[in-house]
Amino acid sequence: xxxxxxxxxxxxxxxxxxxxxxxxxxxxxxxxxxxxxxxxxxxxxxxxxxxxxxxxxxxxxxxxxxxxxxxxxxxxxxxxxxxxxxxxxxxxxxxxxxxxxxxxxxxxxxxxxxxxxxxxxxxxxxxxxxxxxxxxx
Amino acid sequence: xxxxxxxxxxxxxxxxxxxxxxxxxxxxxxxxxxxxxxxxxxxxxxxxxxxxxxxxxxxxxxxxxxxxxxxxxxxxxxxxxxxxxxxxxxxxxxxxxxxxxxxxxxxxxxxxxxxxxxxxxxxxxxxxxxxxxxxxx
DNA sequence: ATAATGCCGACTCTATTGGTTGGGATTCGC
DNA sequence: GCGAATCCCAACCAATAGAGTCGGCATTAT
Numbered sequence: 237x238x239x240x241x242x243x244x245x246x247x248x249x250x251x252x253x254x255x256x257x258x259x260x261x262x263x264x265x266x267x268x269x270x271x272x273x274x275x276x277x278x279x280x281x282x283x284x285x286x287x288x289x290x291x292x293x294x295x296x297x298x299x300x301x302x303x304x305x306x307x308x309x310x311x312x313x314x315x316x317x318x319x320x321x322x323x324x325x326x327x328x329x330x331x332x333x334x335x336x337x338x339x340x341x342x343x344x345x346x347x348x349x350x351x352x353x354x355x356x357x358x359x360x361x362x363x364x365x366x367x368x369x370x371x372x373x
Numbered sequence: 374x375x376x377x378x379x380x381x382x383x384x385x386x387x388x389x390x391x392x393x394x395x396x397x398x399x400x401x402x403x404x405x406x407x408x409x410x411x412x413x414x415x416x417x418x419x420x421x422x423x424x425x426x427x428x429x430x431x432x433x434x435x436x437x438x439x440x441x442x443x444x445x446x447x448x449x450x451x452x453x454x455x456x457x458x459x460x461x462x463x464x465x466x467x468x469x470x471x472x473x474x475x476x477x478x479x480x481x482x483x484x485x486x487x488x489x490x491x492x493x494x495x496x497x498x499x500x501x502x503x504x505x506x507x508x509x510x
Numbered sequence: 511a512t513a514a515t516g517c518c519g520a521c522t523c524t525a526t527t528g529g530t531t532g533g534g535a536t537t538c539g540c
Numbered sequence: 541g542c543g544a545a546t547c548c549c550a551a552c553c554a555a556t557a558g559a560g561t562c563g564g565c566a567t568t569a570t
Contacts, residue, residue: 237453239374239462239484241528247480263546277529283548295547296537312483316374325376342503343384346449346495347376353494357487366479378559400515414560420517432516433568 239320245273246281246319247312253291254307254363261293261300281319288318307367313358323354376457382410383418383456384449390428391444391500398430398437418456425455444504450495460491 248271256262264282268275282301285291292304303310317323326347385408393399401419405412419438422428429441440447454460463484 237374237376237380237457237460237462240526243374244463244480247483248478251479261546265546274529276531279547279549280529293547294537295535295545297543297545298538299536299546301547320374323374325374326381341385342388343381345503346384346498349498350491350494353490354487357490358483361483361486366482377557398515402515411560413562416516416518417560430516431568432514432566434512434514435569436515436567438516 237325239316242277242281243316243319245271245278246285247315249273249278249281250285250290250303250310250315250363251366253301253303254310254367257303257307260298261302263298263300267301285315285318288314290314290318303363307363310363311359312361312363312366313355315363316358323358324351325354326351374462376453379414379418380453380456382408382415383422384452386410386415386418387422387427387440387447387452387500388503390438390440391447391504394440394444397435398439400435400437404438422452422455425451427451427455440500444500447500448496449498449500449503450492452500453495460495461488462491463488 249267252267252271253262264279265275267273268278273281282291282293286293286301289304290310291301293299293301313323386404389404389408390399401416402412404410405415410418419428419430423430423438426441427447428438430436430438450460
């Protein structure tokens with residue numbers, strides 16, 4: 237149960253973009269250098285984020301990446317979900333009958349709680365919050 | 374970011390033990406059958422739980438496993454930690470200088486929050502809570 | 511002695527992670 | 541049009557972890 241580097245890097249990159257939102261796109265090498273992320277790897281990460289509609293890219297000279305939405309409209313949970321898949325920790329939490337013992341399974345209580353704790357924590361912070369660092373502990 | 378089967382199984386087994394605490398040890402095959410867990414795999418899981426001091430085993434005929442402490446004294450977090458390693462999701466959360474950019478890193482705020490949300494959710498429930506199912510949603 | 515049980519080490523198979531490499535396709539400035 | 545900067549993409553690779561399995565040994569009640 238560990239956050240992948242992919243996800244760490246991705247969030248850092250998004251925060252970087254949020255903090256350098258001057259209207260013109262930021263080239264990948266700049267982000268990579270600024271955040272010490274291996275450039276080719278970052279490229280794959282940004283591809284995912286683009287597919288998820290979180291960043292938009294412009295090609296060609298003086299191209300680069302920008303946030304697709306205002307930073308205040310991007311929750312950290314969006315970023316994590318785009319990179320890590322659905323936040324749900326265990327398959328059986330949405331009761332779709334996948335687990336035969338679902339109703340008699342006391343453990344589900346735990347996973348359900350955990351799920352909502354995680355979503356709460358991640359969806360309650362936006363990129364803007366992070367750039368302002370105005371998050372209460 | 375997904376809970377391993379190991380961990381799912383382990384928690385189920387612990388709940389089973391908590392619910393069948395009649396003073397005499399419960400043999401592994403019984404747990405395995407009752408919870409539909411492949412027996413050899415469960416064996417490895419119980420080994421970890423024993424090393425962590427959460428269950429105790431008695432060998433020989435009519436041996437088996439028992440909780441090492443009363444169910445009310447075992448938090449779910451204890452079980453998960455024993456099976457999944459430390460709950461911390463990202464290396465840099467305890468500030469041990471491992472990450473050079475630690476103080477300027479806005480993302481840490483997120484991971485720290487997430488960390489405490491997770492510990493809160495998992496350490497706030499004990500095995501007894503689960504057997505009684507008296508957990509508020 | 512035997513059977514039931516736990517203990518343990520070695521093994522396989524698969525998917526994921528964390529990358530790298532190499533080549534395209536676009537677009538700007540000249 | 542040319543070249544440089546940039547994004548786009550597919551293929552590849554090594555290491556690790558997850559999920560089990562297998563076979564044998566140690567212990568103990570009967």
